[in-house]
Amino acid sequence: MNTPTTESLAEKILRGVGGPENIESLTHCATRLRFQLHDGEKVDQAALDALDGVMGTVPQSGDRFQIVIGGAVAGVYSDVMNLPSMSGAGTPRPQSDAEVKAEIRAKGRGRFAWLDNFFEYLSDSFRPLLGVLLGASLIIAIASMLDAFGVVDFRSADKSATWVFVDSMWRSVLYFLPIMVAYNAAKKLKIDPWVGAAVMAAVMTPNFTGMIGSKTPGVVTHTNATLGTSESVAHVFGLPMQLNDYGGQVFVPLLMVALLALVYKGLKRIFPENVQMVFVPFFSMLIMIPMTAFLIGPMGVWAGNGLGTGLSWLNGHAPLVFAIVIPMLYPFLVPLGLHWPLNALMLVNINTLGYDFIQGPMGTWNFACFGATAGVLALSIRHREKDMRQTATGALAAGLLGGISEPSLYGIHLRFKRIYPRMLVGCLVGGVIIGLLGGVNTKAFAFTSLLTIPVFNPMIKYIIAISAAFFTSMALVYFSDYRTKEERAEANAERDAAEATTRGGIPAPAAPADDRELVAVGAAATVTGASAASAASAASAGSAAVSAGPADVSAAAGEGIELAAPVAGHVVGLGEVEDPVFASRALGEGVGIEPADGRVVSPVDGELITVADTGHAFGIRTADGIEVLIHIGIDTVQMKGEGFDVRVESGQKISAGDLLAEVDLDAVRAAGHPTITLMTVLNTADMASVEPYTGQDVAAGARVVTVRR
Template structure:
C-alpha cells in the first residue's frame, strides 16, 4: 500500500470536496472532518472513499459532508487548513442574488431536511465536548475502581479534601456542561458563542444558586411532605421566578440558544454595524437572561424531567423491551451522528434521577461492535492481511480502552456488509441478558469501555451482558468470515502474489487495476503479474504471429528504445501519486511532467486501444512489446474534455506520430495531475526494462530501454 504523506492526503481531500472555493466552513470531531460546502454535488464521494487514510464519507442534506479519518482527524484537519490554497480559511464567497435564492431553495430539498438539521444542531452542540467528557469518564472510572477495591469510599459524604478535589476534576465537566453546550450551540447557529455562554452562566452563578432554600428577602421555599422535595420561588420585580440548580442541564441551553439566535440576528438588523459590538450583546443579555430565568429554564427542567420520567417508566415496566431496543438502535444512529440526543438524555437522567439506565444496555452495543472487530482481527492474523490487521488493532484499542466505536464502524464494519447482521446478533444477546437480569444502572456519565466497567451496578450483570455481546459477535464474524468465499479466494490470491513478489519469485505484486485502465490493458495487466513464463498480448488484436515476430523482432539482447511521448522532466514511477502505476502493477516505465500538451507515439507499432476519453493509448510493437501511454492521473473523469485525439485504434503508427493534443490548463483546472505515464505492460516477459529518469527531454528522446 502506498500511504500518502499527510500533506498529500490533505491536498487530495481538498480536491475531493471541490477545492477551497467550495468550502464554506470546516470543523472536526473525534473522528470526522465536517464540511459545510457551497455545493454538495461537487464532492467526489467515490474518489474520497478510495483514499488511503479515509475510512468513509457521509453526505448530508444542506450541503453538509462528513469525511471519517479516525483518530488522526486533528492532524488531518490542521494539514488542510494550513494548505496555501486555504489561506481564506473557508470563509463564504460573495454570492449573487440568484445564488442566494438557489441556496434557499436547496436548503428545503429532501422530505425530512428539517429533521436532519435539528439533529445536526443537537449533535454539533455536544460533539466538540467529546474529549472532556471522555476525560471525565475515565477519572470517574479510576475513582470507581479504587472504590471497588476498598481504597476509598467514593460515595461517602465525609470524604477528605483530597477526594473532594478529585471529585471536582470530573464534576467540573458535568456541572458546567450547560455553559459549554450553550457556547457550541451558539457557534452552530452562527452567533457570538460567548453571548450564549454568558446567558447560561448568569443562572449558574453563586448569586443565583445561593437563593435556593435561603432566607433571602423575596424568596419563599415550600416542602412537599409526600415526595420529600422542596421548591424555591424568588419574587423579582414583583414576578414569581422558579429557582433551579441548572448544573448538568442540557435542554435549557439548547432551548435558550435557539431563541437567542433569533434575538441576536434581529438586533444585528436593527443596529448599524459600527455600534453592533456594544449594543447587540448588551440587549441580547438584557432580554435573554430574564427570559431564561423566568421561562426557558423552568421549561427545560420540566422537559428533561418529563423525558427522564417517561423513559424510567418504560425501563421499569418493560425492561426487556427497553434493553433490547437501545443496543439495536445505536448501530444505526452512530454512523449518522444521531446518537448524541440519547447521550443528552443520559445526562438528564443522572441530573434528575441520580442514575442512568440507558448506558447499561448501550454497553451491549458497544461491546458487540468491538467483538466484531476482534473477529476481523483474528481473521486478519489467520489470513496474513497486514493492512486489515493494523486497522482492526487500532480500532479495537480505541474501543476497549476509550469506548469509541467510530474507528470500528468506518474502518471496517460499514465496508463489509456481512459484519452488521453478525454484530446485531451480539447486540440482541447482550440486550436480552440486561433485560432478563433486571437492568443495569450507573450514577456517572461514562463511555462504555473496559476501564469504566466498575461504574455500572450491578457490575457482575453488566460484565455478563457485555461479555456475551462481545464473544457472540466475535465468534459469528470469525467462523463465518466477513468476506464471501469468492472475495476470500481473491484476497488470498492477491496476498500470495504480493508475498511471492516480496520473495523475488515474480516481477510485480498483484494490485487491483481501476476499471478504466483494465479495459485498455486487460491482457497486459495480467501479464505483468503472472511471471516470466507467460506470453504477452493486449486485449484487442491478439498476439502477433510467430512468423512476424521471427521476421521483425530485434536480435536477442538488443535493446528497444522507447521515446518520450511528451517533452518534460522524466521521473520514476515511485514518484507518481497513483498507487497502481507506482506499484508497477502495469509494468515498469517512467512518468514525465509535461512541458506542453503535444503527445506523440513513443515507438513504431500498432494502436491496439485508444480510450474514448483520449487519456490513454495501447501500442504493440512488432516484437510483441506492449506499451501504455497514459496522460494524467484520473483524467478519465474529464470525459474527453480538453483532449483532442488525432488517431484511431487499429492503425499502424511510427515513433513521433501525433497521438493527441491536450489542454494541460484544463486538466489542472479540473484538479488532476498532468504527469504522463509510459509503461511496458508485459514487463514480466522481458529480460529488463530500464527507465532513464532525472532528465529534461524533448518529445522523441529515448527514456526507456527494453531488453528481451
C-alpha cells in the same frame, strides 16, 4: 533542477473536496473532518476513499461532507488549515440570482434538510466536548476502581479534602456542561458564543443557586412531605420565578440558544454596525437572562425530566423490552450522529434520579461493536491483510480503552454489509441478558470501555452482558467472514499477487488448507502455496508454449486434454491482461479472449462447482480433476448481475458447448469495465503443463488450451 515533493494527505484531501475555493467552513469532531462546501458535486468521493489515512467519507445534505480520519483527525485538521492555499478559504461565496431562487424553491418543496439541520445542531453542540467528557469518565472510572478495592469510600459523605478535590476534577465537566453546550450551540448558529455562555452562566452563579431553599426575602420554599422533595420560588419584579439547579442540564442551553440566535440576529439588523459590539450583546443578555430564568429554564427541566420519566417507566414496566431496544437502536443512531439526545437524557437521569439506567444496555451495543472489530482483526491476521489489520487494531484500541465506536463503524463496519447483521445479534444477546438479569445502573456519565466497567452496578451482571455481546459478534464475524465468498477469494488473490510482486515473483508461503477455495462467487480463488509456486513458474512455461505454437506441443509429456474457447474472439496471453491477479498467474495459467459476442459456453465436460450470483464467474471441475475458472470481464462483480443472463446453476452437470450465460457487452462497456473473458486452470500446479495458444481469432468451442497431467 527542482526535485518534486510528495503531496501530503492534507493536500490530497483539499484537492478531493474541490480545492480551497470550494470550502465555506471546516471543523472537526473526535474522528471526522466536517466540511461545509459551496458545491458538493465537486467532491471526488472515490479518490478520497482511496487515500491512505482516510477511513471513509459521508456525504450529507446541504453541501455538507464528512471525511472519517480516526484518532489523528486533529492533526490532519491542523495540517489542512495551515496549508498556504487555505488562507483565502472559509468565506461564503456570493450566490447568483438563479441560485437564490433555486434555494427558495427547494425550501418550498418541503425537503427534509431541516431535520438534518436539527440533528446537526444537537450533535455539534456536544461533539467538541467529547475529549473532556471522556477525560471525566476515566477519572470517575479510576475512582470507582479504588472504591471497589476498598482504597477509598467513593460515595462517602465525609470524604477527606483530597477526595473532595478529586471529585471536583470530574464534576467540573458535568456540572458546568450547560455553559459548554451553550457556547458550542451559539457557535453552531453563528452568533457570539460567549454571549450564549454568559446567559447560561447567569443562572448557575452562586448568587442564583444560593437562593434555593434559603431565607432570602422574596423566596418561598414548599416541601412535599409525601415525595420528600422541595421547590423554591423567588418573586422577582413581582413575578414568580421557579428556582432550579441547572448544573448538568443540557436541554436548557439547547432551547435557550435557539431563541437567543433569533434575538441576536434581529438586534444586528436593528443596530448600526459601528455600535453592534456594545449593544447587541447588552440587549441580548438583558432579554435572554430573564427569559431563561423565568421560562426556558423551567421548561427545559420539565422536558428533560419528562423524557427521563418516560424511559424510566418503560424500564420499570417492561425492562426486557427497554434493555433490547436501546442496544438495537444505537447502531443506527451513532453513524448519523443522532445518539446525542439519548446521551443528554443520561445526564438528566443522573441529575434527577441520582443514577442512569440507559448506559448499561448501551454498553452491550458498544461491546458488540468492538467484538465485531475483533472478529475482523482475527480474520485479517489469518488472511495476512496488512491494511485491515492496522485499521482494526487502532479501532479496537479506541473502543476497548476509550469507548469510542466511530473508528470501528466508519473504518470497517459500514464498508462491509455483512458485519451489521452479525453485530446486531451481539446487541440482542447482550440486551436480553441485561433485561433478564434485572438491569444495570450507574451513578456517573461514562464512556463504555474496559476502564469504566467498575462504575456499573451490579458490575458482575454488566460484565456477563458485555462479554456475551462481544464474543457473540466476534464469533459470528470470524466464522462467517465479513466478506462474501467472492470478495474473500478476490481479496486473497490480490494479496497473493501483491506478495508475489514484493518477493520478486516468488509467491507467499502456503495458506492453510481450509482457506483454499475452488472459485468463489465473484471470480477469484485462492490457491495453496504449492499451487501458487507452480503458477508463478507456469508464467514462464506458458510464455514458452505461446511462442512455440501448436506444432511444438507434441513434445510435451503426457496425454493432452483440450480446453475450448468459452467465447468467440481474439485470444491473448494472461500477461497482456490488465488485472494484476490474473496477469501474475496467481489463479493459474490460461488465456484471455476479447469477446466478439456475449454468448458464453462451457469449455469442457464437467460439473459446475460455483456459479456467481452476479453471473460473471463460473467454476467447473472435470472428471479428470481439472479445475477451470471462467471470469467474464474485469471488476464486473460491481455490476451486481446487471447485463448477465445466467442459464445454469451450481451443481449442474454440463457438456462442452453448453450455454452458461448471455452477456450484454455494451452494458459492461457502459459501466466502464473491460469485457475480456478469462479462462484459467486453477490447479495448474497439479498438472505437468498448461499450454495456452494465443494470438489467434477463434470461434467458441475452438481449442485454446491444452492441459497435460
